[in-house]
Amino acid sequence: MTRALALFSGGLDSILACRVVAAQGIAVQAVKFVTPFFGYELLAKEEQYARMVRESYGIEVVLRDVSEAYFAMLRNPPHGYGKNFNPCIDCKILLFREAKRLMEEFAASFLITGEVIGQRPMSQRRDTLRVIERDSGCEGILLRPLCAKTQEPTRAERDGLVDRELLLDFNGRGRQPQIQLAEQFGITDYPRPAGGCVLTEADQAKRIAWYYARYPEIRLNDIRLLLFGRHFQLPHGGWFVLGRDEAENARLEALHDPGDYLVHMPERPGPMGVLHGAVHPDDFAAAAGLVVRFGKKMAGASAPATVLFASGGEERFLVAEPLADALFQEWSL
Ligand code: SF4
Numbered sequence: 186m187t188r189a190l191a192l193f194s195g196g197l198d199s200i201l202a203c204r205v206v207a208a209q210g211i212a213v214q215a216v217k218f219v220t221p222f223f224g225y226e227l228l229a230k231e232e233q234y235a236r237m238v239r240e241s242y243g244i245e246v247v248l249r250d251v252s253e254a255y256f257a258m259l260r261n262p263p264h265g266y267g268k269n270f271n272p273c274i275d276c277k278i279l280l281f282r283e284a285k286r287l288m289e290e291f292a293a294s295f296l297i298t299g300e301v302i303g304q305r306p307m308s309q310r311r312d313t314l315r316v317i318e319r320d321s322g323c324e325g326i327l328l329r330p331l332c333a334k335t336q337e338p339t340r341a342e343r344d345g346l347v348d349r350e351l352l353l354d355f356n357g358r359g360r361q362p363q364i365q366l367a368e369q370f371g372i373t374d375y376p377r378p379a380g381g382c383v384l385t386e387a388d389q390a391k392r393i394a395w396y397y398a399r400y401p402e403i404r405l406n407d408i409r410l411l412l413f414g415r416h417f418q419l420p421h422g423g424w425f426v427l428g429r430d431e432a433e434n435a436r437l438e439a440l441h442d443p444g445d446y447l448v449h450m451p452e453r454p455g456p457m458g459v460l461h462g463a464v465h466p467d468d469f470a471a472a473a474g475l476v477v478r479f480g481k482k483m484a485g486a487s488a489p490a491t492v493l494f495a496s497g498g499e500e501r502f503l504v505a506e507p508l509a510d511a512l513f514q515e516w517s518l
Pocket of ligand 1: 272273382
């Protein structure tokens with residue numbers, strides 16, 4: 186039986202691409218690549234996710250974490266960044282390369298994606314698609330079932346593994362053909378098109394770019410920390426993260442490094458903080474002032490509070506007043 190490996194985003198186009206090929210009697214295995222920038226939360230519930238995809242769309246999917254390779258690429262993507270910190274062309278090149286490496290493991294004869302020419306501004310233009318194919322080493326083995334008829338036949342078509350006549354000729358941004366095709370497959374409940382990648386979100390992207398400019402070594406936990414909470418660059422170089430609710434406080438506790446300080450008010454409700462890379466006493470004072478500022482107000486709101494800094498076995502206590510907003514605005518990341 187012929188096997189194909191699909192790059193699966195989870196969006197409608199990738200679902201349809203899998204189904205169009207599977208409808209020809211080809212065994213389709215989908216792979217969804219994840220990094221902290223997209224899809225990472227699925228790793229904690231991979232089985233549940235695979236079951237949902239199987240039951241909803243009739244597709245077998247596995248997850249693959251490509252964070253480390255992605256972090257390295259993101260520092261200097263040869264094709265540059267998009268509007269924010271999104272390296273879309275090199276992102277695709279990297280994911281296609283990874284998929285090509287997996288072909289052997291899944292005994293796949295070719296790759297498929299849900300791309301449609303002209304659908305996205307930068308990364309799905311015809312010339313860009315060619316560059317992505319060439320630079321990922323996927324020339325000839327990458328089939329785009331939804332727009333295959335608008336392109337030269339791939340090897341799988343030429344070799345008769347796939348019937349080109351049963352592939353499609355979608356083109357451009359319209360969604361109607363996809364919606365109709367979904368109906369034909371009986372797929373009514375599918376994810377709406379959404380960003381899904383934090384590298385395209387202005388605020389997050391700015392913060393990630395800040396981190397990349399500042400740290401030569403990119404660490405998974407740091408990247409995960411960057412993507413939630415309030416962040417401050419303190420005046421003497423410390424990086425301070427504050428949780429905004431109980432769930433974020435718990436995540437900060439789980440993600441902090443042994444070398445970081447966990448910061449909170451032991452005698453008053455308030456946020457958890459993580460202080461990273463601080464050595465100057467003024468940064469400790471600033472962090473304490475921020476914790477009190479964002480802590481729950483007690484009767485007599487501005488009373489100073491005791492703040493505990495804990496790292497390994499070490500504990501430090503500071504008494505701090507809430508920091509005035511005007512003081513920390515420009516530290517905000
Ligand atoms: S939006 Fe994000 S996941 Fe999508 S291609 Fe661009 S960088 Fe990659």
